[in-house]
Amino acid sequence: MGLSLYNSLTRRKEEFKPLKKGKVGIYVCGPTVYGETHLGHAKSYVSFDVLIRYLRYIGYDVTYVQNITDVGHLLGDAQEGQDRMMVAAAREHKHPMAIAEYYTRNYFRDMDRLNCVRPDISPRATGHIVEQIEMVKTLLEKGFAYEANGSVYFDVSKFRDYGKLSSRNTEEMLAGVRVEVSQDKRNPVDFALWKKAEPNHIMQWPSPWGMGFPGWHLECSVMAMKYLGKTIDIHGGGLDNKFPHHECEIAQSEAANGVQFVRYWVHNNMVTVDGQKMSRSLNNFINLKQAFSGTHERLTRYYEPLAIRQLVLNSHYRSPLDFSDAALFGAQSGYNRITETVQAVRKRMAQAERGELAPKTGEQLKHLREKFEAAMNDDLNTSIALAVLFDLVRLANKLLEDNKTTMETLNAVEILFSRLGGDVLGIVQDEYPQLEHADNESIGKLVDIVIEQRNEARKDRNFTKADNLRGRLEDIGIVLEDKPDGTQWRWKG
RNA sequence: GGCGGCGUAGCCAAGUGGAUUAAGGCGACGGUUUGCAAAACCGUUAUUCGUCGGUUCGAAUCCGACCGCCGCCUCCA
Incomplete structure (x- = not known):
């Protein structure tokens, strides 16, 4: 078929x-x-x-x-x-x-x-x-x-x-x-x-x-x-x-x-903004640069280009699509979730133990790919295709919870992310810019110093100080996350 | 006025006669985890698909009317 x-x-x-x-x-x-x-x-x-x-x-x-x-x-x-x-x-x-x-x-x-x-x-x-x-x-x-x-x-x-x-x-x-x-x-x-x-x-x-x-x-x-x-x-x-x-x-x-x-x-099909035809006279005409930067009075924040892409793929191409701040916000959150999982899988691959691809996972992945292709074959049902990608996200996160998941298993998951989410849907990237170097190398080093200070405070059980440091970083848009393998930081999405 | 299309939970959105619990995402709430968070995982969140009728053993899915919205008929993708 x-x-x-x-x-x-x-x-x-x-x-x-x-x-x-x-x-x-x-x-x-x-x-x-x-x-x-x-x-x-x-x-x-x-x-x-x-x-x-x-x-x-x-x-x-x-x-x-x-x-x-x-x-x-x-x-x-x-x-x-x-x-x-x-x-x-x-x-x-x-x-x-x-x-x-x-x-x-x-x-x-x-x-x-x-x-x-x-x-x-x-x-x-x-x-x-x-x-x-x-x-x-x-x-x-x-x-x-x-x-x-x-x-x-x-x-x-x-x-x-x-x-x-x-x-x-x-x-x-x-x-x-x-x-x-x-x-x-x-x-x-x-x-x-x-x-x-x-x-x-x-x-x-x-x-x-x-x-x-x-x-x-x-x-x-x-x-x-x-x-x-x-x-x-x-x-x-x-x-x-x-x-x-x-x-x-x-x-x-x-x-x-x-x-x-x-x-x-x-x-x-066409788009509407807040349920109405997009036109300059209604003041709901949003160009892409405004959407990417959040500089339009209808928007509460900026939206990443690929989050906008994901919102487009969330509906069928022959259906009208309504852009609203709430819809964009939802797409951005969902996009973040996919992105974080993909990055986590790739990171773990570097340190996972070698071994066989788990047969059960292999079966699940095969099923997901078939479901994805069936959806796309049916007049490009990207809405269902995207749902499959979220199934993959859930599967991947469960595998990540298990320390014994092999590199081969993770690799099979990664391939699916890259082929389906990347090659076809275009919302998974081959490489993501490393945050530590994204703006300025010095910022990364400064954040590392703060993280070090905070972790010392945590070790001393001085949580007031630790929370204060984390809170002040968040105020300037930097979020800290304590993972099993250490503290990570990222820009607030 | 003519032609075409749409109306599914707080929001976005699949499904378009019978398996179906009416996908999935966002949000919200509860739980696991955490020093607390975040992230992740588990669970809850539409007895109902704009309204009213009809066809059918059976309709969100077909038909009719009505309401609302969108597109084209004027070089907007």
Whole structure:
């Protein structure tokens, strides 16, 4: 029983079978690089990251393409609306390409912190203007598009399957049209492939139809096709992009190529903050840097990137996820528990006695791995997968209570933590920074001096002094823990 | 207005016709351990799944109405 995925196109779970045996080509809609990354990005990209990681875990050779949208997309079909790249450029007094560059790097850095694997290819829309123009020409030649006043539109009436992804028909769409329709369109539902640029538009390119810029949907079709072929295995994106973006991608790609564009459409759900849509006007718009540092009035503390990642994995990718301080707090506590257990296992491995892997433990571990894989195979049920990891935590802690647990047994536990919690879920790290050296070596040495003093006091049964020292360290955020093998310290979580 | 989805304990969240005690995490409470803590381990914490009806031998799971929320229909992931 292999992986099955919910395919938005067929509206049911299907067993995943790639076009080419052993290989998977996947395209995920990337960010428009004009502003800070936020919690919505975290949910979206962590979800797809786990898909990529799991495909690799079960042995596929994955090519992961995720675009960077660095073309501002002025005026959609209406006569209003602003090009976000241009707005950001004006706001920051920079060239749009400087904005794109800055926020692209920023995006990668934040995704790195969330432990998302980088795409194999991160194509930029502006780097593929030539290919986009070629595709528009093809669509014109095949009669699926028409030119009007320097712009080119896709003629939706020529593509019968339009609406198959989002289950809409054109009559319904017409009824729902509320914005003023461009005069150039033959039909209100037609969409722009190429837009004529006004002279003051900063980002524009020469084309057979004059100076202009590509329509929004075009870049994804072109870049997916260029790097993954005319038919790709998986296309991922946010539910909000199902219509019109993905519907239009299908139309133009299948019209141009005459073959199916995407075999499995995977859409992830949206986030809310404190139960409401995240928006600047509600003052609940939290960007990742604010979450990582705790500098937002809705947050009582900072949250580690991997704790945020864990909260994302706590729910299913197709369910909406509500971020709240309480939910984040819970995720941070759970993350701490996993982290501490993993570290304890690794530490004990260095000193444990050699011997056989305990058969009973071996059986338990085998069972956990099977349960984990079954959950992931069922449309990536990370919620259950995470529950398995907590089962492993409990098992590991029990083994740690027994001094006779062998190194081989601990090693088997560690492997499961690393493969399932690390390789697949991305919340267990290969190495954790050593606290003693994290900030400043001197701090570690100072704390050691205090610990020494306190332990002398304890030996003298002067607990007032001992508790005083511990309390004062806690006041500055350092927690002492008396373990069987000595006193440990850590920063307060 | 049209289309789609959701509503499970104090909080987050699986499960979506019948084994099930309705996973797991957080929090809270009790116990073991500890000089006291912390951490860890053990136990308790939803006779009930938004509300009201219906279908069925049987529903959190299917149908209808209502209430609340979310998404798309306007280039937000």
